[in-house]
Amino acid sequence: MSSGRGPGVIGMVMALVVLIGFGLLFMFAMDEGFQGGNQTIESVIKQQAAEIQGYQYRIAEGGEKLAKSPARLAAARELSGTKRQNHALTENIAALNLSIQSGKQNMGSLTGIFADYKDQYRTHVRSRAKGETLPQLETRSGAVYKTVNIREVTPVGIQIRHDEGQKRIPFEELPEALVDYYQFDPEQKALALVAESASRHKHEAAAAVANTAFDEATALQREKEKAERSEQLRIAIAAKQAQISALNAEISGLESDIDRANAEAAAARSAGRMHLNKSGNINANIRSKRGRIATLQVEISQLNFSLTN
Numbered sequence: 001m002s003s004g005r006g007p008g009v010i011g012m013v014m015a016l017v018v019l020i021g022f023g024l025l026f027m028f029a030m031d032e033g034f035q036g037g038n039q040t041i042e043s044v045i046k047q048q049a050a051e052i053q054g055y056q057y058r059i060a061e062g063g064e065k066l067a068k069s070p071a072r073l074a075a076a077r078e079l080s081g082t083k084r085q086n087h088a089l090t091e092n093i094a095a096l097n098l099s100i101q102s103g104k105q106n107m108g109s110l111t112g113i114f115a116d117y118k119d120q121y122r123t124h125v126r127s128r129a130k131g132e133t134l135p136q137l138e139t140r141s142g143a144v145y146k147t148v149n150i151r152e153v154t155p156v157g158i159q160i161r162h163d164e165g166q167k168r169i170p171f172e173e174l175p176e177a178l179v180d181y182y183q184f185d186p187e188q189k190a191l192a193l194v195a196e197s198a199s200r201h202k203h204e205a206a207a208a209v210a211n212t213a214f215d216e217a218t219a220l221q222r223e224k225e226k227a228e229r230s231e232q233l234r235i236a237i238a239a240k241q242a243q244i245s246a247l248n249a250e251i252s253g254l255e256s257d258i259d260r261a262n263a264e265a266a267a268a269r270s271a272g273r274m275h276l277n278k279s280g281n282i283n284a285n286i287r288s289k290r291g292r293i294a295t296l297q298v299e300i301s302q303l304n305f306s307l308t309n
Contacts, residue, residue, distance in 0.1 A: 122183040126153035129182070137162075139173040153182055155192035233307045240296045240303070247289045247296075254289070258282045 134148040137160065145162040152159040157170040158178075171184040261279045 118183060122185075126182055129153045129158070137169075138175070139169060140175070141173055143173075145169075155185065155188040156196075158182070230307055233303050237300050237303045237307070240300050244293050244296050244300075247293050251286050251289050251293075254282050254286045258286075 129150050130152060132150045134150070135146070137145045137148045139145075145160060145164075145167065147163040149161045150158055151161055151166075157168055157174065159168045160166070171179050171182070171189065174182075174184075258279045261282060265279070
C-alpha cells in the first residue's frame, strides 16, 4: 500500500472476493449437496444472506482503507522527504562544525601572532624610554613631578628621577596616553609583582642568613678574643706573681744581709774598730722592694677583676 499501485491491487482483491462470494452463493443455490439436507431453502437463503452481508462489511472496510491510502502515501512521501532534508541538514551541520573548528584554530594562531607582536612592540618602546626626559608629569591623582628623567619602564609602572628625588609611578596613576603607549598589561603586572615579592623574600632570607652568619662569626670572634684576652691576663697575672715571688726571695736575702751587717758591726764595736754599718741601705732596699710588691699585688687584683668580668 505504500507504492503507487496499492489502490489497483486492493481493488482487484476486492473484486475477486465479490466474485468468489457470488460463486459460492450460486453453488449453494444450485447444488443439492449444499442445500442443507434437512434445512429448508429459506434457512439456507438466510444463511447465505448473512454471509453476503459479512462480505459487504468487509468490502466497505476495504473501501475505507482504500480511501485512506492516498493520504498515507502522501505522508510516507513527506516523511521520506523530511528524512532526506534532515540528512542534508546533518551534513551541513557537520560541515559548519568543521568550519568553526578551523576558524577557531586560525583565530588562535592569529591571536598568538598578535600577542607576540604586542610583546615585541612593548619591549621596544619600554627599552627606548630609558633616559627620556619630560618637563613635567602629572598623575591621575593630581601629583605633579617636574624635570622628569625616565630611568626604567617595567610591567608595574615607570621609575623616574625628578627635581625632588626618585619615584616609581604605577601604570594606574599614569595619564591614559602613556598607559596606551607603553602597553600596560594587568596580567603582566600581576606576574611581575609576584616575581618581585619572591625576589624580595629571597633577598630577605639571604640577608637573614648572612646576618645570622655574621652574628655567629662575631660571637665566635668575641669568644676567641675573650679567650685570648683571658689567657693574656692569666699570663700577666702569673708574671706579676713570679715577680712578687722573686722580690720576696730578694727581701729574704736582704734580711739575711742585715743580720750579717748587724753582726759585723757589733763585732767591730766590741773590738774597738771603726765599722760602717750597711743595714740602713739594705733596709731602704727592702722597703723599695716591698713597695714594688704592693704595686704588683694591686695590679694582680685589677687583672683578676678583668678576668672575671
